[in-house]
Amino acid sequence: MKKILIIDDSETFVKILSDYLPEDRYMVLSAENGKVGLQKIKEEKPDLIILDMLMPEMGGWDFLQEINKEDGESRTPILIASQTSEMDKVSKEIELSVQAGVKGYIVKADESLESILRKIDKTFEEEEKGE
């Protein structure tokens, strides 16, 4: 059983995605912003993080910067899930993203729940291959 942490302020997105992900394989936790997310990482040690960018209190970019400040070589893999408008920034901040452990991107409005699930499965497969 893998632990997935969804850091997103959209209750709807968190609810639908956690309902959709197969219960027998994934256990889903959530945090409404980056700050709560950082705390949950320490407490729950998730295997994958799905990270929204625009959030109150602490947004995705600040969250990635915080992750980079922390020691530790093996970072929790991250999938960025955001709006297309934030994707411009992704290409500019690619170094920060890679360093922080970003493995892929989910463009929320363009991708169905099935496609999100496929991306999650694929990320875990690649992680296993890598190890």
Added chain:
Amino acid sequence: MEFFLIIALAIIALSSWLYVLRKDSLFRFDLTKKKEEMDHKMYELAILKELGDRVGYSLDVKQIVDIITGSLHQFIEYSAVSYMLLEPEKVIFRVHLEKSVNRKFVNDIRNRMLGSLSALLDRDFKEDHVEEILSGAIIIDEVEEPVRSFFNIPIVIGGKVEGILTVAHTQAGLYKEDEMTILYKITNQASQAVTRLQEVVEAEQKKLNAMVESMTDGVFMTDLDYRIGVINPAAQKAIGLQDKDDITIFDFIDNLGGKFDIRGRLEESLKLNKTYASERVLLGDRFFQIFVSPVKSISEIGKEAILGGVVIFHDVTTEVELEKIRKDFTSMLVHELRSPLDGIKKISSLLVKKTLDPNSERYDEYIKMVYQNSSNMLDLVTDILDVAKLESENFEVNKEPVDIKDLAEERVSFYDVSAKNSNIKLSLMLSEGIPDNILVDSEGIKHALNNLISNALKFTRESGEVKVIVFPHREGEDLQVEARNAGYSLGEYIPIEKLAGKPALIVLISDNGFGIKESEMKNLFGKFKQLKQNAEVLKKQKGTGLGLVITKGIVEGHGGEIGAVSKEGEGTTFFFTLPLI
């Protein structure tokens, strides 16, 4: 008797004739003198005009003296006319020969002129380098005639002796006082004209300098060899060299680095006679648009001559910041709309696939989420439309008789639930004497109260308090006292200024929350600050924060006034007025 008469008549006739004769000769004499004077005057005028035409604003003394000496032969005879001008490193000695003389003659003039200059300026000129320029007839040493007539006229500009003008002749006793006076007058007048011109130009120069100095845009001007002639502090500041003296083009080349090829652009601009406007260039922490233009002067024959280049550093930082705020604001709006829309889409796709059991709890939850998301979106779209209406000044206020007490009660009870959830005490304080019906736009006022009450709840801690206070302001009464009597307790002065004693209804939404920073209080309702704040607010708080902009529009649409007072850590009070009558 008759004889006497004849004699008398004869005498009269004779004396009359004599008188006429004498008068005629006098008249003739007068006329010649007048004509001469006229000629001199005309000559003076002609010279001054020529000076004006040819010299323009050049203020070149050498050129002026050249013009005088060049036309002198019209009224005075000479073998040689010459002038000496003092320059920083040398003395210019220019001689024009009307006829050939020997070398000794020229040397004699030269020594006499140097002697006069020494006497005038009380300085020895023997050591100075004298640059001699000869023109006109050639020097023939066989001619053995010395200087027999000679006179000097000092050239004085602005009270300072700048040089000396001399006429010399091989004939003796030529120059009378008359001629000397005339030449003196001409030289003097030319000098005065130049002095005046110099003063005017200096005054203009001072004005121009002051203008250039105080310009917020950086400006500097170069000649054709890119030497900087004029530069203002803003230009030096742009490249971070505000304290350096003697700025050269290389300072600009070095400090602009690869960001802007100033040398190349200047060259291009001068060569093609075209203005160049750059893209945004970031220098230090400021953005500039750099303009490079040729500096042209147009001569009297209408020909253009390029004198050099001018470079302007126009600070566009504010525009860039504003653009960023707008961009941030737009992307925030897009996010706020897209997020619920995406939720609705994902839920409806599940419904379409019929993967949900209509009788399940999850089904109900999803339907509620669709409802909530679409309501949020609708609210946001309404807000955006309201702001757009405000901006295009198409915001309509539909006044109708409304009982404001009922309306306030209804709004307060509507927010009571969320206040209780946050453990905040929300109360309504209605004073005596509020009219039962006033003419307002009920939807608008409802909207304004919603915005202000929800804001107050948002920025108040748990177990805090939010008071909605409504009271009538009576003509001639002290509003601050009325407010205290009505229940206002923050203690800060309520700055309602536009009432001018007229009766109005005052609405206060007073909380004991975090308060607003003084820096943020300024322009709280200002559009740009508002936008800037919104982008920041989003990071901390959900929502677009367009509420205050809209509320201000509604209140002002009623002819009222809106504002806020705050004390950090103690609370904030928003107020608005609704004029009665």
